[in-house]
Amino acid sequence: MSQVKDFETKQFPTWCPGCGNFGIWTAIKNALVEQKLQPHEVVIVFGIGCSGNDASFLNVNGFHGLHGRTIPAATGIKLANHKLKVLALGGDGDGYGIGLGHFIHAMRRNLDITYIVHNNQIYSLTKGQASPTSERGFISKSTPLGAIEIPINPLSLAMDVGATYVARGFTGNVKQLTNLIIGGMQHKGFALIDVLQPCVTYNHYNTFHWYAERVYDLAQEKHNVIDKQQAWLKANEWPKDLLIDESRQDRIPTGLFYQVQKEVYRDEVPALIDQPLVDYPLDNIDIESCLQKLT
């Protein structure tokens, strides 16, 4: 039986004290232990950013790739060996900014991977610029006059392009987040778990308390996760297209928004039906019939 410490390396996280990443780190370890997984059975692909530094703090098979490219690397790994439990971890800049294209296409493919986005609504490792999820009017080092764009809504976008498990967690509720991660990993198909996470150093607007005052749990409001229309409405409760305003009391739903069972990508690839790609022998492949066709 694995224990939480089995999933820790000798390096202790270098995140700022109070960083929301600690909550996600804890929830991931808990989720792996609760699923009775061994470190070697899991591959986590990490993005670049504060969350990506988790690569050196989690004791699993890791792939710490390029900024914004977690999803393609995870795709290659999953298609090469679908027996591996594959998770991808990144931030809002990584996944919804530079990597947005991959994010959308991965959901179209319904790959059987779990994608956890550390969404702190700011670029932190580069020391405080607006991110794709920053609210309109958000003041940062790169937007001293306020961000002009409206924020991306990752949950409604995900439902639109075929994600089959769409959830939002909050680092202030590790128990809920752990269950969402377990649910995502048990789900056959692409699971998006957007995690609200305060950046204590650079985001002085979306603080722990700011989130805590606004979040509520969908599970306690009899939300029906198979009702896509209802899920869509819930996803659009927040973020809003409105100018940033601290006095506005938005309600932010968390929990599982939507889940549906569909064929995953692998089901439709002939080579992957019987065995993982990595298990095919390579010796004695005969190309004679191909040569014959060129005569």
Next chain:
Amino acid sequence: MKVKINNFNWKIGGAAGYGILSAGEIFAYSCLRAGLETFAYLEYPSLIKGGHNTYQVWVREDNVQSHSSQIDLLVALDQKTIQDNFSEIIPGGGLIYDLDDRFLENFSCPKKDINCFGIPLQSLAEKAEGQKIMSNVVATAASLALVKMPFDIMVEFIKRALVKKGPIVVEQNIKAAHAGYNYTKEKFVNKFDYELKPRSIKEKRMLINGNEAIALGALKAGMKFYAAYPMTPATSILHYLANQEKNYNLVVKQTEDEIAAINMVIGAGYAGVRSMTATSGGGFALMAEGLGLAGMTETPCVIAVVQRPGPATGLPTWTEQGDLRFVIHAGQGDFPRVVLAPGDPEECFYITFEAFNIAELYQLPVIILTDKYLAEARQTLPFFSQKNLKIDRGVYGKILDNLSEGRLPRYFDANNGVSPRFNPGIPGGVFLANSDEHEVTGLADESTAIRQAMMNKRMRKLQSLKKDIKEPIIVYGSKKADITLVGWGSTKGPILEAIKVLATKKLSVNFVQIKLLEPFPVKDVDNALRQAKHRILIENNFSGQLGGLIREKTGIDITDRLLKYDGRPINPEEIIEHLNTF
């Protein structure tokens, strides 16, 4: 004039949509079936209908290694072909043109020493229960009749070229072809001084292009994962492999962009699968960061870069060797890579097979650098030998205690730079492939000692791998030749064809082909060039990129240069002309 036997250069031209490719392949494969050797070369602009397409087939008894600027029989399906290509016909040669084309019905032959054969291609097709559009096949049959090839030989290839159009269209085309063949035979018998005589050949031979050879080399090497974004002229590798997905248990993935392609390929390589992508310069530009990721994480992968003229979109369907410098330098920081440049389809096959071994033996990206000319031109070759091809997956680490779940020394500082590999998922341990600088298990480490040790370890692989690269250069001809031609990649064919002609003029010429571009084979190149009496650099680019590299690495400055950068491949006649001053 004396009849020329089995030395015939045929070219058909017409707008896109006229079936120039189909006609060319029918003609070329008919000649292959007749036991002759051919080189088949297609030119087309970047559009779907209209424009000007040509397909050239040079047919001989000896191995034909390039196209030529001199045509024996031109087939003009439209007026533009005559405008553009008539001047390429040599004295004694001929022209077939379409009497039914409204711009050509009053055409009269502008040169006395060229035989012009006006044939009502469209009406012959219609009379034979075919359609006007079949004039390409009628003209191809007429060509075969002119050179006295038997008709039946082409029937199989008409079927193959048009199978997707259904049996009725195939049957109509065969009838139309027959009509064209009979018309020409009756009307123009013995009016053309060329003949193609079928030969009986026991050896199994094929007509293959560079892209097909790369795809086959990858299949044979056990490549299981291929991800790519369509980009001319690399796309046909994607098409070929997609067609083989079921037969060879592959995953072939068309991605959203080249960034995704390279990162998927690296992901699959990390998981232990032989994986590959192919693209052209523009797509490779998007892959540059991924290339460094493969270098840093020491993940094996193979990338075929099929060049076309840049910069930017450039000339999408034409050829150039302008990306040599880009490919050997792409990516931030120093990391080891191997760049191999095959010169013909045969080398494409064997080099691709070897590329997968080198990628895994040394855990690095291997680039196969070709171009549009090599990718799409077809050459007659004996079947590739599968006998001596051995797959070598390199050194795998041993798990000493499969219960410990400890961290694996994936980046162990080995003497030759090659750390034993592990696949993720084996009981007993884990490791991290990290784009950040890292210690032996992959955890981030920015200490000076680790940085230096890891950089040295990675770069040492370049020294270790040299022993495993067969033939980094090849010298053709006498080492004591008066003139030494120097080139790489697809200019090999035109250079060797030129040398055949120069030999008849008693010029002593040899050719140094450089196949390994990175790590550069400094000693071999220095040995081959230092003593040369007169060196001539031949490249299909503006700046003489190989020449610059040779100067940088050996100090040898090749001042006599034949450079071509108009999007068209160098032909043997241009090389011969360049040497005419000797």
